[in-house]
Every structure is written in C-alpha cells, then in structure tokens.
Amino acid sequence: MKKEWKWGTENDYYVRTAGWSPPGDHPVGCGMILHVKDGKLVGVEGDEEHPINNGRLCIRCLSLPEYVHHPQRIIYPMKRAGERGENKWIRITWDEALDTIEKRTKEIIAKYGSESIVVFQGTGREATQHSYALASAVFKTPNAVYAQSGWSCYGPRLAVDAFVFGGGYPEIDYAAMFEDRYDNPNYRVPEYIVLWGKSPLASNPDGFYGHSLIDMYKRGAKFITVDPRVNWLATRSEYHLQLRPGTDAAMALGWLNVIINEDLVDHDFVDNWTIGFDELAKRVQEYPPERVAEITWVPAETIKAAARAFAKARSAGIQWGLAIDAQPNGVQAAHAIICLLALTGNIDVPGGNILGPSHSLLGNWRFNEAGAELSEELRNKRIGQEYPGVLMTCPTAHPDSILDTLETDKPYPLRMAFISSSNFMAPTCSAQPKRWYKAMKEKMEFVVATDIFMNPTINACADIFLPVATFAEKDAIVFPHFGRNTQVMSAINKALTVGEAKSDLEITRLLGLRLNPSFWKEQTDAEFFTDRLADGDSGITFEMLREMGAYAPPNEYRKYEKGKLRPDGEPGFRTVTGFIELCSSLYPNFDEDPLPYFVEPPYSPVSTPELFEKYPLIMTSGARRFSSFHSEHRQIKSLRAIDPWPEIEIHPDTAAAYGIKNGDWVEVENMFGSARLKAKVTPIVHPKVVMCSHGWWYPEQDGAEPNLYGVWKSNINNLIPHKHVGKIGYGAPYKCMICRIRKADGVGIEY
Numbered sequence: 001m002k003k004e005w006k007w008g009t010e011n012d013y014y015v016r017t018a019g020w021s022p023p024g025d026h027p028v029g030c031g032m033i034l035h036v037k038d039g040k041l042v043g044v045e046g047d048e049e050h051p052i053n054n055g056r057l058c059i060r061c062l063s064l065p066e067y068v069h070h071p072q073r074i075i076y077p078m079k080r081a082g083e084r085g086e087n088k089w090i091r092i093t094w095d096e097a098l099d100t101i102e103k104r105t106k107e108i109i110a111k112y113g114s115e116s117i118v119v120f121q122g123t124g125r126e127a128t129q130h131s132y133a134l135a136s137a138v139f140k141t142p143n144a145v146y147a148q149s150g151w152s153c154y155g156p157r158l159a160v161d162a163f164v165f166g167g168g169y170p171e172i173d174y175a176a177m178f179e180d181r182y183d184n185p186n187y188r189v190p191e192y193i194v195l196w197g198k199s200p201l202a203s204n205p206d207g208f209y210g211h212s213l214i215d216m217y218k219r220g221a222k223f224i225t226v227d228p229r230v231n232w233l234a235t236r237s238e239y240h241l242q243l244r245p246g247t248d249a250a251m252a253l254g255w256l257n258v259i260i261n262e263d264l265v266d267h268d269f270v271d272n273w274t275i276g277f278d279e280l281a282k283r284v285q286e287y288p289p290e291r292v293a294e295i296t297w298v299p300a301e302t303i304k305a306a307a308r309a310f311a312k313a314r315s316a317g318i319q320w321g322l323a324i325d326a327q328p329n330g331v332q333a334a335h336a337i338i339c340l341l342a343l344t345g346n347i348d349v350p351g352g353n354i355l356g357p358s359h360s361l362l363g364n365w366r367f368n369e370a371g372a373e374l375s376e377e378l379r380n381k382r383i384g385q386e387y388p389g390v391l392m393t394c395p396t397a398h399p400d401s402i403l404d405t406l407e408t409d410k411p412y413p414l415r416m417a418f419i420s421s422s423n424f425m426a427p428t429c430s431a432q433p434k435r436w437y438k439a440m441k442e443k444m445e446f447v448v449a450t451d452i453f454m455n456p457t458i459n460a461c462a463d464i465f466l467p468v469a470t471f472a473e474k475d476a477i478v479f480p481h482f483g484r485n486t487q488v489m490s491a492i493n494k495a496l497t498v499g500e501a502k503s504d505l506e507i508t509r510l511l512g513l514r515l516n517p518s519f520w521k522e523q524t525d526a527e528f529f530t531d532r533l534a535d536g537d538s539g540i541t542f543e544m545l546r547e548m549g550a551y552a553p554p555n556e557y558r559k560y561e562k563g564k565l566r567p568d569g570e571p572g573f574r575t576v577t578g579f580i581e582l583c584s585s586l587y588p589n590f591d592e593d594p595l596p597y598f599v600e601p602p603y604s605p606v607s608t609p610e611l612f613e614k615y616p617l618i619m620t621s622g623a624r625r626f627s628s629f630h631s632e633h634r635q636i637k638s639l640r641a642i643d644p645w646p647e648i649e650i651h652p653d654t655a656a657a658y659g660i661k662n663g664d665w666v667e668v669e670n671m672f673g674s675a676r677l678k679a680k681v682t683p684i685v686h687p688k689v690v691m692c693s694h695g696w697w698y699p700e701q702d703g704a705e706p707n708l709y710g711v712w713k714s715n716i717n718n719l720i721p722h723k724h725v726g727k728i729g730y731g732a733p734y735k736c737m738i739c740r741i742r743k744a745d746g747v748g749i750e751y
C-alpha cells in the first residue's frame, strides 16, 4: 500500500515516521505522525495505519516536542573550555570539531596504535547500528564495547540463541508477517504466553512490541508470569511464579523435569530436530519440583501446574527478557528456556516462538561490517580474549576486560574514547561506576562524545561534544532486533532540523570520509540505506520504504523443514550439528557444561550466608518505567512529574520492621557501595526482596565535579560488583544482589 509520508504546506505540515530512540523507542519503531509548524515540532500522534502499534504510543513519544526543543538540549558542537569535570564548554564549528578529531586521532594512532581507541556504544538507538563500523572502518580499532558488566543486555540472549539453535532472538508469534494480522487463517493465537523476566508493556518496544500482548489477550491468549514482582501483566496471569531473583535456571529446569517425567514432550519434533534429549532428561532429574521450590521459593504445586499448562497448550510462546541476561547464570536459564520451547515443539510454528525471515537479513550490515577494515593482527588484539564465547558472538571487546585493561595498561594502553549513545560511566551501564570514572579520567588522553544532552559521563571526561539529531531530524530505518530476526521494519523520515545537530550516521560518515575514505562512499544517509538494503534480497530501496511506511518481509512457518534456515539450504537449524542442541556441542570449547544447570547467584543466602546476615535483603534493580529510558528524560518536566525520584520498592512488613514509611528516603547499601532512593512501600515485592530504580542523576543540580549532577547519590550500580560474570563471560548480577536498608534523608537531593 502506498502511503503519503508528508503532507500540508511549507510552514505547517505532517510527516509520517517511526521512532528509534531518542526518546524511548529502542530498536523497534512505533509508527507516528509528527506535526511541524513554523519550524517547530508541535504535535505527535500515533499512526493508526502502522501495522503493529495501530496508533498506540507511550508518553515518551508523546513528549517528543518537549524533548526536541528542550532549552538544555545541546544543538551545536562544543569543546571543553576548562579542566575536565569543570563543566565549562564553548561552542565551535563542525569544521573545527572534525579537524580536531582527525588530528588527535592520527596522533594517538601514531603514538599508541589504533587499538588504543575504544568506541563505547550504549543500548539500542541508531548509533548502535553504526558503532561497529565506526570502530573498525573509521578508527580501525577492534575495540568497540558496550560497557555493561557481562554484556548483560541482549548479547546473552543472542548468543545463547546462536549457540543452541542458530537463530536470533525468537519472538512470540504476534502475526507480524501477515497483512491481515491475527485474522489470517494460518495464524493461531498462542494459548499461553509466558513472560519470563520480561515486562513488555513498560519496556515496550524493546525487541518486542508490547502492544501485541494486549491484542492477543483480547483474542483469548492466557499469560504465565515468572517474575519476583507483581507487575501489571502478572495480575492478569493464570499463573504467577514469584520466584527469588536469580533462580530462573532452577525454575526452567524444574519445568523441564515435570515435562519430561510426565511425558508431555512433542516426541516427533524432538526426534527429528534436536540432539541431546537423553542427556537433558538425565540432567533434569537433579531438579525435582520440590527441590526447585526450595531454591526459588515458589510452591512445587504451582511449578508443576504452570509447566503442565504450558506443555499441554496447543501452542505457546515464551518471551524472556533482561532479567535473564542480567544474572551470571543467565546463559543456562536461557538455554533451559529454549529447551522448553523445543521439547514442546513451539518453535517457528503458528502461535509459538517464531524466527524472522531467513532470506533477507535486513540490517545485517551491522554485523557484516564489524571488523571489515581490520588486519588479522588488529583483530587478534580485541580485548577480552579470555572470553572466546563472547568474542565469537558479539563483535565487540569484553566490557569487564576493557576496564581491567584501562586500569592496568595490559596488554596495551587504551588512550582515546569515542562515546556514542551511552551514559555508561555513570549512572547507567557500568558496574562499579567509580572505578570507570577514575580510569577514564586518568588514562584517556582524548575523548569525544555524541549525545543530545550533557550528562555526567560526558562532563567528567569528554573533550569534544558532538550534538546528535533525534529521530524527528533524520532519515533512517528502524529495525527490531537491530536487523536480526526482523519481522517489520519502518522508515524514519526527517521532519525538521534543529540547530546544527547531525545524525549518528552522518557523523560516522563524515569521520569516515576523513580517516578511511575508501570505505565511505555515500553522500547522504538515504543513499547509505539504499546501498545497504541492496545487500539483502528484499528488492526495496529507502525511497520505497518511505512510501510503504512499514514493511514486513515475506516469512513463513516451519522454515527448518524447508531448508530455509541454513546457508547450505539443507533442512534443520543453523547450528554446527544442524539440530537444536539441548546438549551443546560448542560449550565444551568454552570450558562450559554442555547442559543447563543452576548455580546460586554470587551473593545470596545460600552462597554467602555470613554476608547475608549483614545484608539480609535480595535486591533486583531497573524494572522499566514508562517515564524514562535508562538515564534519559530526567530533565523532561512532564515525564519527571510522573516519576520524580528514584524508588526502592519495599514490602509493607519489611518497611515496618525497618521503621520506613512510604516516601521516606532510604539508604541502600552493601559491601560494594550505597545509594539513596525513596521508599515505595508496596505489596508487589516479596518481603525479602527490594527493587531499586537505575539510571538516576539530577540534571537540575550542579554539573561540575565533585557533584557531577549528583551522579553518585542515587547510583544503584555502586552496589553491583565488577567481573562477577558467567563462565562464558555473559551476565552479571544486576538483578540479583544482596543489600540492607536504613531510613535516611533527602538532603542534597530533594529541592
């Protein structure tokens, strides 16, 4: 269907587009219509014609005009005018900015080698799509990095999927491939949808459109929630398994025990398409529901009932989320979850978990271009060689190893950083942010950052600030899953220009033209996208996508039967063996157990009982809120009004025992650090569990050191240890630490 993408008059017009954060859209792409009048964005509405969100938008997109025209937004390039951390900056031209970066880069390369440059990427956002190429094809460094300990977001999910069944992150079937969506005769609404450590309404649309859950619910789908907290969907669930944080692998093994021992297995699928069933069947005997109940705190009868309901359903899907990635045992939990899907035959079938279209790996250039311009010698210098499983599945350096290298200069010095869409040092991604802060300040000789707003990380250590366009200000494409397993992609159409902000891609291309011109040929962003789309086989160009708005590449069910998953065209899955590996053939290479197993979180009542006496509460963190995207949006008034302060959710009995009332400030502490948050006394958490907000800083406070926008005051990652990662190198205990609490005050925070 051909759609108009721009209409109105020269000074008063509408543009159909889709979002890629900022703000708040992560890599999925809700459709919306922007209204521009006299050069200003004045209105945002959901696009009713968008096939998935059908006009629904959340408050972050609705507040886009406030964000785009915010008085604190940085819309011109700047250079530091004092010492780092002084918060003194002056405006410069793009020419001066680019000249300086070119000159300093060449000096650094001459002195320390290009491997001494680190490209820091953040979560999602279009910058992430280009950061691998920015590292390897602009700066010629093998060290792109996402600085979250254990790469604890999405990387683990993709890696386990790649290891075990050779695919991207499989989504619940929400009929994305059909034009008539849920009404298509080949589609089947999942009878059960399991939401496992995933809260898709608030985190929507991160790799999964939360809207579709409501659509499927209305059509009869039932929910099972595996979550230590009672979130909104949990209250609508047939079963809510309120487990102890960090015990997900035990829970999944418990379900497998029930399904195997009660013979609820889809033998046809298992016999034809999997290997390792006998080994798995033996392993799960170690996890009878009664033992799992002890580990997870969920009654054995509930575990059994949920496992049976899932396995007996005509079709069922599981969407697992960040809570699985953000624990050191997450690789095993995800492996066991994939085993659950495989044992019940719920992979790539109507109403199960489906794999994206195989033939058009849209957006795959991100991976193809990673390492593209690096010599063999440089490739081998990638930091994190001790984690081959991570290096094999993510074209980045290992985050924890980067910090160690920065601190020790071993095996070589890191001296320049390009920070692209991350507030990693503080307060978002990194564990032990004060260590990062110190190391970055002491070791980095030249730091460039791209962002929309000033933030504590940039103020503390950057020398040049490059202003970035929001999605309202650029032409681009937004891909779920960064182009892997993409079911729908949408056009981002430029609606207006603000100041001198440039898109992440344009900044990358401009630097590429100076530092490695043979690779960077395109003159515009639209040309770049058309060229990259031509690498797939969809046959569409960027201009065509504009007209279509959103595009769902042709897809079909049961691709494994038809030879459509493997490059050799043979039936089966894209693993080493061609089968879904219930027992992994790869893990022994990483010195890892080939079968899923449960191991206690590094700090827990069981693994560290003496510490637990001192720190007797289990802490999870960062459950998403509609009003912010990590550390973003704290300065957006209408959003801050909804969630003015960081919160710690405490059960009423626990709060009473500590003499804490709703709205009191609370000091949360453990052996690694402390943070101050406001009490939200609520029965949605277990009495022994607290949930703490992440990503807090105070843009309204003094930005100069030592205050740095109050970044240390409520930084929950002060309490997260460094390098407590899983054996393969993935997963860190962001969602399963221990802590204690005491009543405090809001001095220095509240105004």
Ligand SMILES: Nc1nc2c(c(=O)[nH]1)N[C@H]1C(S)=C(S)[C@@H](COP(=O)(O)OP(=O)(O)OC[C@H]3O[C@@H](n4cnc5c(=O)[nH]c(N)nc54)[C@H](O)[C@@H]3O)O[C@H]1N2
Pocket (backbone or CB within 6 Å): 021, 022, 121, 122, 123, 124, 125, 126, 127, 148, 152, 153, 322, 326, 420, 421, 422, 423, 424, 427, 428, 429, 430, 450, 451, 452, 453, 455, 468, 469, 470, 504, 621, 622, 623, 629, 630, 631, 632, 694, 695, 716, 717, 734
């Ligand atoms: N305790 C705890 N910590 C966590 C989590 C948790 O659950 N608990 N979650 C973790 C997870 S999953 C993640 S992914 C990380 C996220 O960590 P980060 O990616 O570091 O997230 P942000 O703090 O939002 O930093 C992103 C920065 O990019 C800027 N930005 C926004 N859009 C763009 C853009 O289009 N281009 C550019 N160049 N910049 C842009 C924003 O203004 C912001 O300053 O945090 C992790 N930290």
Ligand SMILES: Nc1nc2c(c(=O)[nH]1)N[C@H]1C(S)=C(S)[C@@H](COP(=O)(O)OP(=O)(O)OC[C@H]3O[C@@H](n4cnc5c(=O)[nH]c(N)nc54)[C@H](O)[C@@H]3O)O[C@H]1N2
Pocket (backbone or CB within 6 Å): 024, 026, 123, 124, 153, 154, 196, 197, 198, 199, 200, 202, 203, 204, 205, 206, 226, 227, 228, 229, 231, 244, 245, 246, 247, 248, 320, 321, 322, 323, 324, 327, 620, 621, 622, 623, 624, 625, 626, 627, 628, 629, 630, 735, 736
């Ligand atoms: N509004 C908004 N949306 C976002 C983001 C944002 O910052 N704001 N960030 C984006 C990013 S980068 C990501 S990775 C996603 C994350 O989004 P999701 O994958 O949905 O993850 P979370 O919201 O962190 O947590 C989901 C649920 O896990 C539960 N949980 C906590 N600990 C455990 C545990 O140990 N086990 C289990 N089973 N459950 C647990 C929490 O109570 C919560 O209900 O959201 C994305 N979308």
Ligand SMILES: [Mo]
Pocket (backbone or CB within 6 Å): 123, 153, 154, 322
């Ligand atoms: Mo994330």
